[in-house]
Amino acid sequence: MRVEISKSDSHVLKCEYAVRGEIVTLAQQLQQELLAKPGSHPFDEILYCNIGNPQSLAQQPITFFREVLALCDHPAILDRSETQGLFSADAIERAWQILDQIPGRATGAYSHSQGVKGLRDTIAAGIEARDGYPADPDDIFLTDGASPAVHMMMQLLIRSEKDGILCPIPQYPLYSASIALHGGTLVPYYLDEAAGWGLEPSELKKQLEAAKAKGISVRALVVINPGNPTGQVLSEDNQRDIVEFCKKEGLVLLADEVYQENVYVPDKKFHSFKEISRSMGFGEKDISLVSFQSVSKGYYGECGKRGGYMEVTGFSPEIREQIYKVASVNLCSNISGQILASLVMNPPKVGDESYESYSAEKDGILSSLARRAKTLEDALNSLEGVTCNKAEGAMYLFPCLHLPKKAIKAAEAAKTAPDAFYARRLLDATGIVVVPGSGFGQVHGTWHFRCTILPQEDKIPAVVSRLTEFHKGFMDEFRD
Amino acid sequence: MSPKALDHDSINENVKRAQYAVRGELYLRASELQKEGKKIIFTNVGNPQALGQRPLTFPRQVIALCQAPFLLDDPNVGLIFPADAIARAKHYLSLTSGAGLGAYSDSRGIPGVRKEVAEFIQRRDGYPTDPELIYLTDGASKGILVPVPQYPLYSAAISLYGGSFVPYYLEETANWGLDINNLRQSVAQARSKGITARAMVIINPGNPTGQCLSEANLKEIIRFCHQENLVLLGDEVYQQNIYQDERPFLSSRKVLMDMGQPISKELQLISFHTVSKGYWGECGQRGGYFEMTNIPPETVDEIYKVASISLSPNIAGQIFVGLMVSPPRPGDISYEGFVRESKGILESLRRRAQLMTDGFNSCRNVVCNFTEGAMYSFPQIRLPPKAIEAAKRAGKVPDVFYCLKLLEATGISTVPGSGFGQKEGVFHMRTTILPAEEEMPEIMGSFKKFNDEFMEQYDDHRGYSRM
Numbered sequence: 001m002r003v004e005i006s007k008s009d010s011h012v013l014k015c016e017y018a019v020r021g022e023i024v025t026l027a028q029q030l031q032q033e034l035l036a037k038p039g040s041h042p043f044d045e046i047l048y049c050n051i052g053n054p055q056s057l058a059q060q061p062i063t064f065f066r067e068v069l070a071l072c073d074h075p076a077i078l079d080r081s082e083t084q085g086l087f088s089a090d091a092i093e094r095a096w097q098i099l100d101q102i103p104g105r106a107t108g109a110y111s112h113s114q115g116v117k118g119l120r121d122t123i124a125a126g127i128e129a130r131d132g133y134p135a136d137p138d139d140i141f142l143t144d145g146a147s148p149a150v151h152m153m154m155q156l157l158i159r160s161e162k163d164g165i166l167c168p169i170p171q172y173p174l175y176s177a178s179i180a181l182h183g184g185t186l187v188p189y190y191l192d193e194a195a196g197w198g199l200e201p202s203e204l205k206k207q208l209e210a211a212k213a214k215g216i217s218v219r220a221l222v223v224i225n226p227g228n229p230t231g232q233v234l235s236e237d238n239q240r241d242i243v244e245f246c247k248k249e250g251l252v253l254l255a256d257e258v259y260q261e262n263v264y265v266p267d268k269k270f271h272s273f274k275e276i277s278r279s280m281g282f283g284e285k286d287i288s289l290v291s292f293q294s295v296s297k298g299y300y301g302e303c304g305k306r307g308g309y310m311e312v313t314g315f316s317p318e319i320r321e322q323i324y325k326v327a328s329v330n331l332c333s334n335i336s337g338q339i340l341a342s343l344v345m346n347p348p349k350v351g352d353e354s355y356e357s358y359s360a361e362k363d364g365i366l367s368s369l370a371r372r373a374k375t376l377e378d379a380l381n382s383l384e385g386v387t388c389n390k391a392e393g394a395m396y397l398f399p400c401l402h403l404p405k406k407a408i409k410a411a412e413a414a415k416t417a418p419d420a421f422y423a424r425r426l427l428d429a430t431g432i433v434v435v436p437g438s439g440f441g442q443v444h445g446t447w448h449f450r451c452t453i454l455p456q457e458d459k460i461p462a463v464v465s466r467l468t469e470f471h472k473g474f475m476d477e478f479r480d
Numbered sequence: 481m482s483p484k485a486l487d488h489d490s491i492n493e494n495v496k497r498a499q500y501a502v503r504g505e506l507y508l509r510a511s512e513l514q515k516e517g518k519k520i521i522f523t524n525v526g527n528p529q530a531l532g533q534r535p536l537t538f539p540r541q542v543i544a545l546c547q548a549p550f551l552l553d554d555p556n557v558g559l560i561f562p563a564d565a566i567a568r569a570k571h572y573l574s575l576t577s578g579a580g581l582g583a584y585s586d587s588r589g590i591p592g593v594r595k596e597v598a599e600f601i602q603r604r605d606g607y608p609t610d611p612e613l614i615y616l617t618d619g620a621s622k623g624i625l626v627p628v629p630q631y632p633l634y635s636a637a638i639s640l641y642g643g644s645f646v647p648y649y650l651e652e653t654a655n656w657g658l659d660i661n662n663l664r665q666s667v668a669q670a671r672s673k674g675i676t677a678r679a680m681v682i683i684n685p686g687n688p689t690g691q692c693l694s695e696a697n698l699k700e701i702i703r704f705c706h707q708e709n710l711v712l713l714g715d716e717v718y719q720q721n722i723y724q725d726e727r728p729f730l731s732s733r734k735v736l737m738d739m740g741q742p743i744s745k746e747l748q749l750i751s752f753h754t755v756s757k758g759y760w761g762e763c764g765q766r767g768g769y770f771e772m773t774n775i776p777p778e779t780v781d782e783i784y785k786v787a788s789i790s791l792s793p794n795i796a797g798q799i800f801v802g803l804m805v806s807p808p809r810p811g812d813i814s815y816e817g818f819v820r821e822s823k824g825i826l827e828s829l830r831r832r833a834q835l836m837t838d839g840f841n842s843c844r845n846v847v848c849n850f851t852e853g854a855m856y857s858f859p860q861i862r863l864p865p866k867a868i869e870a871a872k873r874a875g876k877v878p879d880v881f882y883c884l885k886l887l888e889a890t891g892i893s894t895v896p897g898s899g900f901g902q903k904e905g906v907f908h909m910r911t912t913i914l915p916a917e918e919e920m921p922e923i924m925g926s927f928k929k930f931n932d933e934f935m936e937q938y939d940d941h942r943g944y945s946r947m
Contacts, residue, residue: 055582335764
């Protein structure tokens, strides 16, 4: 008799992660088939638009960052004269600076469980420069990407299924998965598609009360800003409403700010929730706030490095100790990722030798992302029965599919959700991989899919034409 | 002031209960003292490169090139990187399909690296294994049977996830060997409390105890798990750290396969390895893998699903795993240097293991089993009754009391045995064998002075009865 996971008691079975779900598995199969038998499908290649993984689609890393990381990986070459010819002088200088902050210059050793102190000092200074309010290095926990930090907080907050976490719908499914894994309850609050995915404070209140009435103790509120999958950049008013709400109701504010460098519209600007809270006169005694940042997004797109941090403010010393304890069980996050997080929060400045090339690389990537966002948004809006909100930030478009009744019936007959049905058809016809909206949550009876803006710029016309052609054929088949 | 959502009463109980002594009270006190300017010798955690062990040259050359691939286009790159490191960097970059270190890989790890791990396992054990059942990880649960003493990651993790820690005691007098009767007893006791054991952990070579399990012991364990329907979790992260020749490392998988059918096709086994230990000591990279044997496909799917939520392990760490399982070969430019560096480290560790064991055994009221493997020494400190009373008055567990005094007097930061579990009334201290060889005599001298003075102070001079 084998040991099986018992269906009645496993949180693991309940959790889902659509970004790497069924559609992606199918896409990988098709990719294998294309390799084995070229021409076996009506397209030459699979275009992965399902995941925010820029460097898998040929986005280049920032040179200065990689120079510093390489030198920190192999410090033995810093003493060689030939190294000066291979690396820029300020990268060499920064590597020395960082190595001096690491005891024994040992980048292979476990660090302090919150991360190397000197790197946290750098990050705190970067946060202060960004927000105009002080940050304490001891409030920072460096982690292998933002995801482990989110898991840590869910672990601390959730005692049973009676503990609820308010999450935006649609949301990045790390949150639903993490809440399920830790045995809690996701309490949805719906973003308003008609209002550019904005947030109504009354909606927050309504959902909180509904949860309480069901006996759920709501512990925290997740906000993703800029939004994933929805791409909106919250207005400052909206942000202030959220801060007030959390303060009043005693909720921990979990602010996912990993897309803080991805803002594509001139009329919006990123403001951290810490900045907003402090500008409202709220300090440590007023609001418990956790801010998440990552090296995976922005203009650096370093997903594979696994770097990130959470900044934790407004908790008692006892709780801080518990957070530290949970962090310490894992010993520490990878050192190279820690170094990269410090570089992201303290990049080259005007006057540095590498500043011009760094700046050119950064602007090149961001302006390209903005162009691709606009091109894809316009293309989607030109499709029959499709409306798509602007991608003000982040890396995604989340169009709404107003599907004809015939299509919905066909999906039902195929025992698939209508958006998954559409996504499957899209994949089979064009090789384009998107994630059905049901993976993120949506208002009941509405259908969406999430598409990244990441395919290389020269492939975007092909994406647009293939998508347009497919959609026309789909509507011809299913139009009422 | 608004109500706080996260306070003493509302934090997850499992978190409050979890303990992780390796970075617990002693470590925090040591860090405080260090901030005050005292010289601290951190022997609390298996962190070789923090104590002066140099990283191996070849892997760092390869990773640096992977980190900055534009170097490969520079005509002068050959001036500071050898040709085989350049070739190997190109090899790993190609395995990432050109995306390099910056893109998420498959959640299970880069397929090419998983294949290299499978090839390594086949060479090591003599049996083929499937790369599909090998998952790369970022550094390395109901009732879980765990050896006592144990590496407290297991108790902490079980605590955090609300499982039940079911201890089975290792026999100190039998060189920390495993008595199958202890195992049976533990399972029966748990059952009588309504706990069904689901899995069993073995740490081989042992942490903190250092013992290398014999083939006979491994066979007993495997048979036991098979009978009791337990998943066997084989923590084999110290497989490179062997300091005696009588009991070389035998992987659980090899022994299982040697036992033939039906058990070789039925016993469920998950084996763990890492780049943090061995002669690599690359703790900061957070690279490792686990290999699954006879795990049902539906379970593998669930594990894959959980892995995919974390997207992927860091790419550089995965490449370190690849380099560890396929190091330079005879004929490669870097081969001689690599062998010299790794042999140097291992031989020094062997000498230090002996030095520490002998050093502890020369101290009053201290008895220490030989460190057969891993990275630790786990001497038994026979605390006199007066010392135990003094500890009680100070509000401390006796071995914590001892270790804190040791820290204050000498700067040596250790982990009290209570952090690992031990028999009632028996006390230990875990230290690593990692301080630099040149510093060992002074450290052992410093310890002996402290210990013998401590025992002089607290001994009742009526003779101490043997446990």
